Amino acid sequence: MIVIGGGPAGLAAAIEANKAGLPAEDILILERDREAGGILNQCIHAGFGLHHFGEELTGPEYAARFLEEAKARNIPCLTNTMALSLSEDRTVTFVSPTEGLSRVSADAIVLAMGCRERTRGALNIAGTRPAGIFTAGTAQRLVNIDGYLPGRKVVILGSGDIGLIMARRLTLEGAKVLRVCELMPYSGGLPRNLAQCLDDFGIPLYLSHTVVSISGKERVEGVTVAEVDENRRPIPGTEEYVPCDTLLLSVGLLPENELTREAGIALDPVTGGAVVDETMQTSLPGIFACGNVLHVHDLVDYVTEEAGRAGRSAAQFVLNGLDGTTRKTIPVKAFSGVRYVMPQLVHTDAEAPLTLFFRVDNNYRNKVLTVSADGEPVYQIKKRILVPGQMENVVLRSDALNRMKNASSVSVSLSDPDGKEGSR
Amino acid sequence: MTTKELTCVVCPMGCQITISLDEDGTVLSVEGNTCKRGDTYARNELTDPRRTLTSTVVILGGTDKLLPVKTDAPIPKKDLLRAREALRELTVTAPVACGDVLCTDFLGLGVSIVSGKTVEAC
Numbered sequence A: 001m002i003v004i005g006g007g008p009a010g011l012a013a014a015i016e017a018n019k020a021g022l023p024a025e026d027i028l029i030l031e032r033d034r035e036a037g038g039i040l041n042q043c044i045h046a047g048f049g050l051h052h053f054g055e056e057l058t059g060p061e062y063a064a065r066f067l068e069e070a071k072a073r074n075i076p077c078l079t080n081t082m083a084l085s086l087s088e089d090r091t092v093t094f095v096s097p098t099e100g101l102s103r104v105s106a107d108a109i110v111l112a113m114g115c116r117e118r119t120r121g122a123l124n125i126a127g128t129r130p131a132g133i134f135t136a137g138t139a140q141r142l143v144n145i146d147g148y149l150p151g152r153k154v155v156i157l158g159s160g161d162i163g164l165i166m167a168r169r170l171t172l173e174g175a176k177v178l179r180v181c182e183l184m185p186y187s188g189g190l191p192r193n194l195a196q197c198l199d200d201f202g203i204p205l206y207l208s209h210t211v212v213s214i215s216g217k218e219r220v221e222g223v224t225v226a227e228v229d230e231n232r233r234p235i236p237g238t239e240e241y242v243p244c245d246t247l248l249l250s251v252g253l254l255p256e257n258e259l260t261r262e263a264g265i266a267l268d269p270v271t272g273g274a275v276v277d278e279t280m281q282t283s284l285p286g287i288f289a290c291g292n293v294l295h296v297h298d299l300v301d302y303v304t305e306e307a308g309r310a311g312r313s314a315a316q317f318v319l320n321g322l323d324g325t326t327r328k329t330i331p332v333k334a335f336s337g338v339r340y341v342m343p344q345l346v347h348t349d350a351e352a353p354l355t356l357f358f359r360v361d362n363n364y365r366n367k368v369l370t371v372s373a374d375g376e377p378v379y380q381i382k383k384r385i386l387v388p389g390q391m392e393n394v395v396l397r398s399d400a401l402n403r404m405k406n407a408s409s410v411s412v413s414l415s416d417p418d419g420k421e422g423s424r
Numbered sequence B: 001m002t003t004k005e006l007t008c009v010v011c012p013m014g015c016q017i018t019i020s021l022d023e024d025g026t027v028l029s030v031e032g033n034t035c036k037r038g039d040t041y042a043r044n045e046l047t048d049p050r051r052t053l054t055s056t057v058v059i060l061g062g063t064d065k066l067l068p069v070k071t072d073a074p075i076p077k078k079d080l081l082r083a084r085e086a087l088r089e090l091t092v093t094a095p096v097a098c099g100d101v102l103c104t105d106f107l108g109l110g111v112s113i114v115s116g117k118t119v120e121a122c
Helices: A008-019 A038-042 A059-072 A136-146 A161-172 A191-201 A258-262 A300-320 A398-404 B036-047 B077-087
Strands: A002-004 A028-030 A046-048 A082-086 A091-096 A100-105 A109-111 A115-117 A133-135 A153-157 A176-182 A205-207 A209-215 A222-227 A240-243 A246-249 A253-255 A287-289 A329-334 A338-342 A345-347 A354-360 A364-373 A376-386 A392-396 A410-415 B002-007 B016-021 B027-031 B054-060 B066-071 B091-093 B101-103 B113-115
Touching (some): A002 A008, A008 A028, A008 A109, A028 A091, A038 A059, A038 A136, A046 A059, A059 A300, A082 A258, A109 A300, A133 A136, A136 A246, A136 B066, A153 A209, A161 A176, A161 A191, A161 A246, A287 A300, A329 A338, A354 A410, A364 A392, A364 A398, B002 B036, B016 B036, B027 B036
Parallel strands (some): A002 A028, A002 A109, A109 A287, A133 A246, A153 A176, A153 A246, A176 A205, A329 A410, B054 B091
Antiparallel strands (some): A091 A100, A115 A253, A176 A209, A222 A240, A338 A354, A354 A392, A364 A376, A364 A410, B016 B027, B101 B113
8 A cells, every 4th residue: 555645634544544454564654755754744733633643743643653653663764755746546656866767566556645725826815926825835934944934924814724923933933924814804813823823923814805906026025905896806995005024825726637637537626636435546547645645624633534434445345345336325415505525425335334524615603504415404413603614514323314315315415494595 | 791802822723812801800711612721721821921931042062052041831921032041041961851841940030941943961
């Protein structure tokens, strides 16, 4: 089994595969960075592990638990190693300083490449192209790993969690964070991060605002901020020039699926990741996906759980030749208010309990979430608050699964308690 | 009676908590939290707000340039920036293990500074 990516997903997949009976010497983790642990290494703030370990850890501490376990189990990991291509027959081509250019075929592959940040290029912000524009994650790496302060007077565009965490981090490091602008009328970050990263330090959050232009020749000298209307278009006359030397972008994450696409694996246009069934298997038998390469998570604890499933499934595939393609699957689709559901396919004989993960497309209050099989509700639950920034899940027990068995499709949707669909 | 609204930061749920106080600031009720820790957090937040500080210190002779560190218990919120500045004086030498105590009773705050990562000597 080859695991591509040695972050939290790849480590958990490898460890769980080993626990499921796959010998350590039959596992290989490929990691691009000089050490495994992934993005956790630069996430030095606390807040990880409350679900999985029942205690609050920093990113490096959370990673250390898995690094130590992988080491104790003698699971091989090649660092400084880049996977260059993946073929349909599960052959991985990679390059590393110790192995050179290598080609290895595996019985099973776990895709755990994570995601990358959207950059300025994806936003079409007008203006010059000076130094001083960073994605929030790049700034995080500069500050926490390399020891550089990216700037002194900072405007942050986007209120995702990384942007909020960096607002606090840069403030602690002596920079002045002037404001955080958010295009949407709500923040995509966790409420606790709005409280402890912005409110604690008096950093203002401008909702329904965006950066329309960047000024400065060699270095950023300022940005022009404007309010946006309900169609997210800047409102003329609301422009305000904010002098600053740095613009941080925290405007979304994109699963990194170049290898997946090249191998011809079916992708979900909404998540940007592979289409998987509940065993985490992709459209190619023996290739599994988990973590942020599959869909962007807000909590690493859920990545660990998901990757564990992928690792155990991959181990079974290697040991028993379990081929999901001979079993019948039902498509699971998102409707009215639900943006996506993962897994996108469920086997008719899926084991209970089955967890469906989903995200909503807006802020909702007092809604009913319904899982239906061919239009017939098989499970309903009231949800008091639903926000796009928080991944939700529903757990289906055997009674619901039995009622889904003969359906041609399953849907997950939101409605009002009185039965009306989709209103906000 | 007055009320105060706050967001609980104990876990990712981020419960919106309402605290009711009488004229002399005695807590009458804490509502909106979904666990016991939220109640404790809300009461402390009124009188003695505290946060765990996480930051980095310079590490010499190691495979990394910086070592992530944290206070082993929350410190008063008002001391966060002062504590961060004081950490600049702290330099450690590799090897360091995750969980090693680097400094005790930091700034007289009664907390230790703990390493958040294992860094080997190089």
